[in-house]
Amino acid sequence: MSNPHPDEPHGVGVAALVRQRLGECSPAERRVARALLASYPAAGLGTVAALAERAEVSAPTVLRFLSRLGFGGYPEFQRALREELAERETSPLTAYRATERTGAPPEGALPRAAATLPEAVAGTLAELPQGELDAAVRLFADQQLRVTAAGGRFSTLLAHYLVLHLMQVRGNSRLLPAGPVERTDMLVDVGRRDLVVLFDFRRYEEATLALARNVTARGAKVVLFTDRWLSPVAGLAEVVLPSRVESPSPYDSFTPTLALVETLVAALIDRLGPVAGARLKAMEAAQQAFGEG
Known part of the structure; x- marks a missing residue:
């Protein structure tokens, strides 16, 4: 180009x-x-x-x-x-077979990780437009919006990690469950006062795209975490937050996306200010009161 x-x-x-x-x-x-x-x-x-x-x-x-x-x-x-x-369309198996043909790099996994992961994190944060991060923070800071997060086979872990933080600093946040009855119950009332956060990475999942189409048709807003090739959900999303996926193994790395999630949480706490502090204090008190601390 x-x-x-x-x-x-x-x-x-x-x-x-x-x-x-x-x-x-x-x-x-x-x-x-x-x-x-x-x-x-x-x-x-x-x-x-x-x-x-x-x-x-x-x-x-x-x-x-x-x-x-x-x-x-x-x-x-x-x-x-x-x-x-x-x-x-690259899969872990495709990447593994390519390594089989060429032979494993001689330097070993630890040096590969030390060379690859910091650069992938730095690149992800450097390439993210400030406007996209700001737009995401504005949506998450709107406490009238109910947040529902969902991911795919592996990226559900990232969705859960994000929700655990949102529960602490702004509340009104939940992880979309796997069970069909529970999912239906959670989605049946989705509308204009909902923010749906989706994690979708290459070999994108058709179910995630179908979910995005359904909730946006009902008036919900979508924030998408994805890779640099962009999930098809990008065409429906209010905000798109792409990450690099370079990895020392045949699997794409979620380390840069995790760094992006933590950056978003930090920016949200900055934006909420005393509101986040009051929520954290209330959560600590509740944990102690209910014996969960």
Whole structure:
């Protein structure tokens, strides 16, 4: 990708780049961006004319938009999308087989982790637009919003970790349970006063996308934690918080996302101020009163 922006962060995916540049776009270019994100990446894999029609703009507007992103033309843009598609489909087994073919790196797991994880965390925090973090904090600070968090096979652990903190500092927060009856009971009344936090990472889960479609149709707002390739939920989310996933093993790392969750919690406490302190004090008192301390 030709890059007129020399300070562009390394490793940012096309969808994340679109979101980063959205504020610089003209109204017509923003329509292209939204059309692309609403059906990503499929909307960009057709012709220029098809994307222009979807966005209700002219073909030259699409090309101007891509130039703003740093692409030399439509073929270069589509090549980047196809490369992303291949990366999005990478599984732990695929990564393991690649290591089998090339042989395990000779330096060992500890040096690999020391080299990989700090850089992934630093990159995640550096690449996150301040505006996205601020928007997320504003939503979480609205205590009239009931927070429901959900994740996938592994990322449910991150959703649970976030909820445990939210219970401490703002209350009115819960983890979506696994059981179908309990899930239905929790979702049946979701509406405009709900904030749904979803964790969805590559080999994205169809059930998570279906959940996002359902709750947004009912008026709920969605905050999405995802990777740099962006879950399909990104097209429905009010706020998207992407993380790097580089890892010393065949598994994608959640360490950068954990750092992002803790950053969000810290920013939320700053925003709530004495309200967070009062909640923490009440929680401590309740723990002692009920013998849970």
